[in-house]
Amino acid sequence: MNRTQADALIERIREHVLAALPPTTTVNDAPELVQEFWELQRAYPERPGKGLRGLFTVLSCVAHGGREEDAIVPAAALELFQNWVLVHDDVEDDSDTRRGLPALHKLVGVPVAINVGDAMHVAMWRLLMTDPTPQRDALVREFLDMIERTAEGQHMDLQWIAHGTVDVSADSYLSMVERKTGHYTVSAPLRLGAIAAGQTPDDAIIRPALRLGAAFQIRDDVLSLTPDTDGSFGKAYLGDLIEGKRTLVLALAMERLGADERGRLTDFYQLSPDAKTDAAVEDAFGLLEASGAIAEAQRVAERMADEAIAQLRDLLPASDAGQVLLEEFNSLAHRTR
Amino acid sequence: MNRTQADALIERIREHVLAALPPTTTVNDAPELVQEFWELQRAYPERPGKGLRGLFTVLSCVAHGGREEDAIVPAAALELFQNWVLVHDDVEDDSDTRRGLPALHKLVGVPVAINVGDAMHVAMWRLLMTDPTPQRDALVREFLDMIERTAEGQHMDLQWIAHGTVDVSADSYLSMVERKTGHYTVSAPLRLGAIAAGQTPDDAIIRPALRLGAAFQIRDDVLSLTPDTDGSFGKAYLGDLIEGKRTLVLALAMERLGADERGRLTDFYQLSPDAKTDAAVEDAFGLLEASGAIAEAQRVAERMADEAIAQLRDLLPASDAGQVLLEEFNSLAHRTR
Numbered sequence: 001m002n003r004t005q006a007d008a009l010i011e012r013i014r015e016h017v018l019a020a021l022p023p024t025t026t027v028n029d030a031p032e033l034v035q036e037f038w039e040l041q042r043a044y045p046e047r048p049g050k051g052l053r054g055l056f057t058v059l060s061c062v063a064h065g066g067r068e069e070d071a072i073v074p075a076a077a078l079e080l081f082q083n084w085v086l087v088h089d090d091v092e093d094d095s096d097t098r099r100g101l102p103a104l105h106k107l108v109g110v111p112v113a114i115n116v117g118d119a120m121h122v123a124m125w126r127l128l129m130t131d132p133t134p135q136r137d138a139l140v141r142e143f144l145d146m147i148e149r150t151a152e153g154q155h156m157d158l159q160w161i162a163h164g165t166v167d168v169s170a171d172s173y174l175s176m177v178e179r180k181t182g183h184y185t186v187s188a189p190l191r192l193g194a195i196a197a198g199q200t201p202d203d204a205i206i207r208p209a210l211r212l213g214a215a216f217q218i219r220d221d222v223l224s225l226t227p228d229t230d231g232s233f234g235k236a237y238l239g240d241l242i243e244g245k246r247t248l249v250l251a252l253a254m255e256r257l258g259a260d261e262r263g264r265l266t267d268f269y270q271l272s273p274d275a276k277t278d279a280a281v282e283d284a285f286g287l288l289e290a291s292g293a294i295a296e297a298q299r300v301a302e303r304m305a306d307e308a309i310a311q312l313r314d315l316l317p318a319s320d321a322g323q324v325l326l327e328e329f330n331s332l333a334h335r336t337r
Numbered sequence: 338m339n340r341t342q343a344d345a346l347i348e349r350i351r352e353h354v355l356a357a358l359p360p361t362t363t364v365n366d367a368p369e370l371v372q373e374f375w376e377l378q379r380a381y382p383e384r385p386g387k388g389l390r391g392l393f394t395v396l397s398c399v400a401h402g403g404r405e406e407d408a409i410v411p412a413a414a415l416e417l418f419q420n421w422v423l424v425h426d427d428v429e430d431d432s433d434t435r436r437g438l439p440a441l442h443k444l445v446g447v448p449v450a451i452n453v454g455d456a457m458h459v460a461m462w463r464l465l466m467t468d469p470t471p472q473r474d475a476l477v478r479e480f481l482d483m484i485e486r487t488a489e490g491q492h493m494d495l496q497w498i499a500h501g502t503v504d505v506s507a508d509s510y511l512s513m514v515e516r517k518t519g520h521y522t523v524s525a526p527l528r529l530g531a532i533a534a535g536q537t538p539d540d541a542i543i544r545p546a547l548r549l550g551a552a553f554q555i556r557d558d559v560l561s562l563t564p565d566t567d568g569s570f571g572k573a574y575l576g577d578l579i580e581g582k583r584t585l586v587l588a589l590a591m592e593r594l595g596a597d598e599r600g601r602l603t604d605f606y607q608l609s610p611d612a613k614t615d616a617a618v619e620d621a622f623g624l625l626e627a628s629g630a631i632a633e634a635q636r637v638a639e640r641m642a643d644e645a646i647a648q649l650r651d652l653l654p655a656s657d658a659g660q661v662l663l664e665e666f667n668s669l670a671h672r673t674r
Contacts, residue, residue: 112492118458155373159373
């Protein structure tokens with residue numbers, strides 16, 4: 001599979017997501033506001049995203065001996081999962097933008113955005129329920145587990161911010177991020193693909209898959225602290241720092257800095273985003289950089305990714321699709337923007 | 338079935354809800370914050386509610402020839418549905434209290450509360466998936482439809498407030514409230530009970546069921562405008578007025594008042610809750626009362642309820658359980674606190 005074929009597959013999955021969110025309800029005479037409600041559910045899916053998780057799901061299915069079409073439903077449901085979670089995450093983080101446009105709650109307010117996300121969540125289950133294969137129940141169980149773990153990770157992340165917990169250890173950070181992004185970015189796509197191919201997923205893939213997912217996130221966090229990114233990951237330069245996200249960079253910096261500097265960084269992270277002046281952001285960034293934590297996090301992420309990909313290479317069935325999947329993982333782990 | 342037996346059944350359903358929300362995750366070595374996350378999901382279900390929708394579901398099942406135990410899973414899932422929706426609704430309405438205690442987001446903040454509600458939503462589907470009967474897929478479809486309609490109604494309600502739309506017609510109000518509360522309060526319990534009993538639900542019950550659900554809500558709205566309630570419906574006296582909820586009372590008052598008074602009422606409803614002084618609330622309440630809309634809404638609700646119950650009496654299978662169900666409906670429609 002070349003890039004053009006992968007892009008075509010991503011587009012096919014995206015069309016499947018949009019088809020699960022019809023522009024009008026089944027009630028033909030629905031009030032205008034109800035029609036608007038369904039349009040709003042399409043807002044994020046209509047903004048082109050990378051679609052990587054859906055792609056990973058289909059590639060895993062083919063690597064496990066299935067056909068592409070066997071995995072279109074779980075792949076689309078996984079993309080729809082990400083879309084509704086992003087609607088809620090953007091409220092929870094009070095993010096300004098998403099995929100280059102205003103976050104949904106900035107357009108329609110927090111109450112409406114929460115409710116739209118809930119309806120998209122329901123649409124995800126409806127889509128998954130349309131899977132006509134005998135694997136449907138196993139796919140559903142995988143989604144149940146995945147969403148639980150993701151929400152657990154999100155809870156840890158949110159509470160660290162709410163409680164002003166700044167001295168998060170590297171281990172705690174990894175425990176959070178494996179839950180929050182590792183499951184739905186790598187582990188679940190690999191497992192869903194195997195299930196869609198009629199196989200029982202090998203539990204041994206879970207550990208390296210979660211490490212790889214964490215490595216992707218660390219790479220993302222490092223890029224958010226690297227000048228010259230152009231916002232193409234939906235995050236402005238230093239955006240995470242202003243939002244106060246706990247990262248491996250922060251954990252490593254707290255280990256490395258002296259007491260005074262650690263205090264300054266702690267004070268900064270306990271400020272609300274609005275209270276962070278440009279000078280304060282510059283100072284905090286300077287502390288992270290001077291500690292060497294940014295470069296170290298980058299090295300950790302690369303090592304974790306390389307080890308995980310090597311393990312997955314041994315665990316996944318050898319196949320062309322498996323090779324494409326591993327290459328996708330590799331380029332994501334080493335991307336520079 | 339007498340009151341004691343009904344209460345025992347409600348308690349049994351509630352235990353089933355709590356069993357679906359284990360206090361710790363399946364991961365034994367889960368971080369403390371993850372354990373806290375699961376505890377928070379139990380917050381609302383542990384606060385005793387009326388449990389009527391679960392009761393209606395089981396009674397409908399028995400009325401349709403099934404056994405109580407056939408409907409425990411959908412009954413518990415319906416109660417769990419209400420609990421997660423309330424967590425999100427309380428954020429959306431910025432409610433202060435729920436069942437006599439602070440609303441969840443007042444305890445843990447909006448971001449955490451949204452995420453807890455999402456996890457409870459997932460737990461609801463997991464619970465429903467445990468239904469071992471051949472009816473499971475039909476129950477799932479009923480839940481999908483029910484949640485969609487409920488969210489549509491909530492969207493209408495939220496947008497009227499967000500847009501400052503005050504001149505909502507009685508028809509529009511009924512269209513909203515049938516969606517927002519009619520489906521999950523009456524129509525879905527009756528249908529779920531029939532399905533759990535192995536029957537195909539009679540579509541003719543939908544219309545009167547939705548009317549009855551709307552009548553319950555109108556009664557609730559009127560009670561919120563009636564002195565001497567003691568907050569036992571979870572709503573302080575005049576709470577809806579301060580929140581700015583659109584009600585049939587408001588729709589009827591807008592029809593009846595002269596232009597000047599209509600303008601005063603419109604101005605009041607367009608204020609944010611915080612901006613509503615005691616004097617302004619008193620003035621608005623005076624306008625609603627003087628218009629005769631409160632008494633008229635009460636008459637409309639009673640007529641709608643009586644007609645709907647009479648129709649349901651003809652449509653439901655004649656049985657002891659059906660008789661108990663109709664009596665429950667009747668006492669709810671005519672409750673005075």
